[in-house]
Amino acid sequence: MRAVIIGAGIAGLAAALRLSQIGWDSLIIERAPQRRSGGYAVTFGGIGYDAAERMGILPDLVKRSFVTEELVYHRPDGRRRFSLTRETIVATTGPRSMTILRGDIETVLYERVHDRAEIRFGTTITAVDQDAHAVRVTLSDGTVEQADLLIGADGLHSATRALLFGPERDFLLDMEHKVAVYMLDKRPAAIAPGTTGTLSSGGRTAAVISVGDGRNVAFFGYRTAHTAPGEDAATQLRRVYGDLGWVIPEALDGLGRADSVYFDTISQVVAPTWSRGRVVLLGDAAWCVTLFAGYGSALAVGGADRLGTELERHQGDVGAALAAWESALRPEVDKKQKLGRRVKGVYAPANPLLLWLTQLPLRLAALPPVRRYMTRRFIKG
Template sequence: MTKEEFAGARGGRTARRVIVVGAGIAGLAAALRLRQAGWRPLVVERAPARRKGGYAVVFSGVGAAAAGRMGVLPALQARHVGGFDLAYLRADGRPRFTVPRPTVGRLLGDGGLALLRGDIEAVLYEAVRDQAEIRFGATVTGVRQDAGGVDVTFGDGSSERADLLVGADGLHSSVRDLVFGPEEHFRRDLNHVVAAFTLDRLPDGMPERAFSTITAVGRTFTVADLGPGRHAAFFTYGTADPGAELAKGPRRALRQAYPGFGWTVPDLLADLREEDVYFDSVSQIVMDRWSRGRVVLLGDAAWCLSLFAGYGSSLAVGGADLLGAELERRPDDVPAALRAWQTGLRQEVTERQRKGRANTGVHAPRNRLELLLRDLPLRLATFPPVTGLLSRHLSFHDT
């Protein structure tokens, strides 16, 4: 892609250069939105190729509104599974109770899209791939900035100068480490571990178009069916030492954490390919500021709501859209635009993180009482007053 293809006719100047680190949802959304704002994006991604699959999410709210403004909402809607059931099972796979899809639809509200994380990434990638330079297998090893720009050094020894650096490289952000300080200064562990991977086929006996869940004290297992070729398994469990669990690797850790689970769990763990598994601690990133000079963090690198909060994919796309809007308002003062952007997001991020810390018992009940308190309103969810209560107080979005 030539310089002329990226050049923007803004006051006779060449389009400003932005380097986006991370080709996940936040990074691709930022590259697309800033390209639409007249910037010239370079996206660098540590992985050798685009990752696919991931766990199931409900994409809604500020994310759906932003996707509409960015022109990608129709492509996301085309991947939406439509209605689905919430099927709660016993440890051996026998049914306990089901929340039917019409009720689930009312819980989600208007505009909620059931998707795999990989669906969102794929749509964003297709939208931006011909409008941005994307380098896979690239790492960032150094960042230096001055009043006029930011210099980024890559793992191969090369460097680039840009007007803006966006760190959208996830929970374990290298940009955050280089510019703001070590991860341990900002990470708040919620004492749980999550594993997620896509499936080639649905397990035998599983209902179609359903999120089927087995829950025991401190442990949850879910299989999500989002249509042909779009199935995912999801494990989360409590632990006093997430680091020790991660050191075991997903196969050993999950086998030890899920004794007595029947149905498809033993077969899935026996055939598990560790290289295909997302396996990490459930954590939040809590920071006083997400920007410094001409460097800004976005998505999980900045706030990581955690899966207990939900809404991470939606807020990543919404945050990218707002970032582009603030830079359009203040094209000649990048630091001021970044400060305004942060002010616009701070309240919602703080509230979503608070909900995440409070929702641990919903996703992985710590005792039998929490399990009962989670199940009782779900069993009664078909009654309209209960449906309204659940939609306000439980996190069904982006889980």
């Protein structure tokens, strides 16, 4: 059996690894000329953690994960509001969860996959046709690849989805925020190694994350009401955050020296079905839950794992496997999409009272008795 997978992100690489474990061959098509690295910090837990354990990649992920020593919440002028210690952070995330850079999840998967699957960089999908027996995928390098299954793991702005399911506007739910994330070449002096500093003010959040191994991430998330059309990341961030002090000016300067920036509007993907015949969408292409849910990488790995399980169980009946996979996974995705929509309202509060109220649970979590209670709750499951 053979799959063509569009996209070498977390979902595509995880699918290739899982398919190799059930004896399938895969060809991965990636638009970027080479592998991406770094990215941003993600919380990786839930069904992703369980799947990583089953797929045998958990020890490698744990090795690359990091624990934040202190998470400090600041006022707009830089003064400390309150902070969470390492113990509180661990207690709030639970034992089967980790913080890791998105690019490091991809690296772990890539290292397992690169000699088990062909990866073609600098290439994209241009057309698809299928019948009861096979799917034929036309690629931008002029080749036509035949396979038993085409997996569209090409992210939020999926070309596979556009070709097979319809235009992007029919699937994207605008969450009315924008995000910009990039790696900093230098840690701002006010951010201690291994810690994260964050602030939220007037519908804007910003954070600087020191991974602790010399790598640092700048993160900006803000309401679209602040934006103007056609602005590039540098212009927009300076306009939206330019009045703030603390490490913000240093972090903004770092953008000019960054290799790349992730800069996009935040949208969920809501698709009534994830497959058409022998074509299936996976990861953000199918169900992007957004950073508000903090669960997209977990769903990408968990979804890939379960897809492999159903394809193996249904022994070549691709249609039956895809139907079983989707009905098993949908409740988890629906739950996380609902969570994402709830968090949207409180993520970057526009007024100070709402900010105080949204930070209250975190302040409470920092109290030792509450922390001890949370730790016990996780241990008991």
